[in-house]
Amino acid sequence: xxxxxxxxxxxxxxxxxxxxxxxxxxxxxxxxxxxxxxxxxxxxxxxxxxxxxxxxxxxxxxxxxxxxxxxxxxxxxxxxxxxxxxxxxxxxxxxxxxxxxxxxxxxxxxxxxxxxxxxxxxxxxxxxxxxxxxxxxxxxxxxxxxxxxxxxxxxxxxxxxxxxxxxxxxxxxxxxxxxxxxxxxxxxxxxxxxxxxxxxxxxxxxxxxxxxxxxxxxxxxxxxxxxxxxxxxxxxxxxxxxxxxxxxxxxxxxxxxxxxxxxxxxxxxxxxxxxxxxxxxxxxxxxxxxxxxxxxxxxxxxxxxxxxxxxxxxxxxxxxxxxxxxxxxxxxxxxxxxxxxxxxxxxxxxxxxxxxxxxxxxxxxxxxxxxxxxxxxxxxxxxx
Numbered sequence: 058x059x060x061x062x063x064x065x066x067x068x069x070x071x072x073x074x075x076x077x078x079x080x081x082x083x084x085x086x087x088x089x090x091x092x093x094x095x096x097x098x099x100x101x102x103x104x105x106x107x108x109x110x111x112x113x114x115x116x117x118x119x120x121x122x123x124x125x126x127x128x129x130x131x132x133x134x135x136x137x138x139x140x141x142x143x144x145x146x147x148x149x150x151x152x153x154x155x156x157x158x159x160x161x162x163x164x165x166x167x168x169x170x171x172x173x174x175x176x177x178x179x180x181x182x183x184x185x186x187x188x189x190x191x192x193x194x195x196x197x198x199x200x201x202x203x204x205x206x207x208x209x210x211x212x213x214x215x216x217x218x219x220x221x222x223x224x225x226x227x228x229x230x231x232x233x234x235x236x237x238x239x240x241x242x243x244x245x246x247x248x249x250x251x252x253x254x255x256x257x258x259x260x261x262x263x264x265x266x267x268x269x270x271x272x273x274x275x276x277x278x279x280x281x282x283x284x285x286x287x288x289x290x291x292x293x294x295x296x297x298x299x300x301x302x303x304x305x306x307x308x309x310x311x312x313x314x315x316x317x318x319x320x321x322x323x324x325x326x327x328x329x330x331x332x333x334x335x336x337x338x339x340x341x342x343x344x345x346x347x348x349x350x351x352x353x354x355x356x357x358x359x360x361x362x363x364x365x366x367x368x369x370x371x372x373x374x375x376x377x378x379x380x381x382x383x384x385x386x387x388x389x390x391x392x393x394x395x396x397x398x399x400x401x402x403x404x405x406x407x408x409x410x411x412x413x414x415x416x417x418x419x420x421x422x423x424x425x426x427x428x429x430x431x432x433x434x435x436x437x438x439x440x441x
Contacts, residue, residue, distance in 0.1 A: 069318050070282045073264065073290045074100050074305060076333055077110035077123055078139055080296035084354035085338070085382030085423045090126035092336035096293065097130040099329045103309070104321035107137050107162065109290070114141035115150040119386070124158045137162035137205065140197075143178065148193045152200060162203045164235060165193055169222055170210035172366050173239070176359070183218050190222065191229040198230040205233040205264065210366075212238040216254055224258050233262045235290065238277065241270035241300065241369045245280035256285030264288030270300030270352065270369040275311055278303045293333040299367055300352045306330065338423065354425075356383040358390030381429070384421045387413050395429040403433045411436060 076096055081088050088096070097108045110127040111120030118124070120138075127136050138160045140151045155163055167190055168174045171181040178189070190206055197204045206226045208214060214222075223234050234255065243251065248265070255263050265281035265288070267274035278289045295304030306326045312318035339351075353372040355361045364379060372379045381395055389409045396403060412432055416424065 064316055068287070069312070069316070069320065070286065071106045071288050072104070072305075072308070072321075073107040073109055073137065073288055074105045074292060075109040075266070075290050075302060076100070076292045076296060076305075077108060077127060078112060078120075079109070079298065079302055080292045080294075080333065080337060081110075081120070081123065082112065082356075083296060083298050083337070084351060084356040084380075085384060085425075086296070087338075087384050087421075088123060088333075088336045090122045092332060093123045093126040094130040095332050096329065096336070097127045097136070099325045099332070100293075101131045101135055102322060103325045103329065105305075106135075106288075108135055109137045109139065109164065112139040112141065112166075113151050113154045113158070113160075114143075115147065116154050118154055118158070121158060124160065128159055133159050133161040136160075137164050137203075139164045139166050140193075142167045142189065142193050144189070145192050145196075148196055152197060152202070155202070156200065160202070162205070163197055164205040164207060165190070165197075166207050166209055167193070168210055169208040169214040169219060171218070172213075173210040176363060176366055183221065187222055187225040190226050194226055194229040194231045204231045205235055206231045207235040207237050207266075209237050210239040211236040212242040212248075212251065213240055216251070219251075220254050220258070223255055223261065227258060227260050233264055233288065235264040235266050235288075236281070236286075238265070238267040238274075239299075240367060241268050241273065243273075243277060245273065245276045248277045248280040249284040252281045252284035252286050262287050264290055266290035267303050268297065268299045269295055269302060269304070274301070274303035275307050278308060279311060279315070294330045294339075296333060296337055296339065298355075299369070351382070353377050354380045354382040356381065356386050356391070358388055358394070361391065361394045381424070381426050383424050384416065385413075387416065387424065392429060395426045396433060399430050399433070401430065401433045403436060404438060407438045408433060408436050411438075 100108050111124040140163045142165050168177045175181040263286045265278050265286050267277045291305040291308045292302040293305050295301035309321045360367050389405050392409045393405050
């Protein structure tokens with residue numbers, strides 16, 4: 058029996074890649090500016106439309122070097138930087154930093170589910186959420202930015218809450234909306250329903266950004282396109298938080314095999330994976346999904362304190378465990394979590410800068426809970 062011809066898509070999707078943002082903030086992963094330049098260059102040569110790099114929330118962004126290296130490699134017009142949204146003043150400071158770095162495209166990270174909005178914005182009010190998004194979008198458009206706004210944890214946001222939020226964002230002048238499946242939650246057919254609600258909004262342009270804890274990120278991305286999404290967000294090797302993201306190679310090969318999409322130069326994919334996995338310090342054996350050591354590893358205090366807000370399923374269910382993995386983004390909150398129930402009596406406020414200095418001296422080795430506890434045993438505070 059002859060194989061069926063690939064199903065042709067009326068409007069093939071555009072692809073953005075978040076390796077230098079989402080993967081770069083995976084627990085314990087840090088790319089160098091040289092890695093960023095090489096990855097960005099290969100992504101554009103592959104045919105990826107937009108390279109997402111870094112995150113800014115105010116002045117002196119720790120991701121500044123990655124952003125500048127990416128701009129030099131592929132120009133600001135082919136890159137996008139995430140801007141954290143908490144309140145109007147914070148947004149203004151973040152936009153100042155984005156302008157200083159020469160950013161042209163920004164993506165606002167705005168939590169939409171009740172759980173995430175309450176946790177990060179201290180209010181779950183839909184009216185407050187819409188007002189905050191409108192203000193942030195209008196500020197950015199007044200400065201001339203191309204604006205994508207997100208629905209962080211959008212996949213778990215009820216329709217009656219999500220659709221008015223998205224409509225308000227486009228009415229405020231946004232160029233694109235990204236549905237973030239922050240917590241893997243939807244089946245492909247459920248994804249189609251959610252995206253269809255959003256593409257029905259006048260003037261909407263929709264992007265899907267899926268996490269892969271259930272192994273459905275590529276399937277859900279393709280389902281989103283079937284329902285009218287214009288963009289898919291992926292990462293090299295699927296590297297990313299919470300079981301990873303939609304892996305770029307699997308996504309592009311699926312588009313080729315299933316839809317006859319020959320727009321992309323797939324010959325760069327192996328080299329991309331080699332550079333990204335090496336730069337991430339993961340090695341060739343990295344796998345996405347819930348059994349990888351990184352699936353339940355965090356470097357943000359809020360994620361360790363409120364893991365139920367980020368996990369599709371508990372680590373213990375698959376015989377895994379929750380872990381801290383961090384290099385330079387060390388905070389007292391992370392150290393305090395690592396020392397919980399250790400029986401060690403340590404002045405965390407004094408120990409944390411001491412540990413950070415040792416990290417710098419030793420070349421920034423990866424810290425986890427056990428290494429922090431061992432270091433705490435060696436800690437001897439300097440007398441006042």
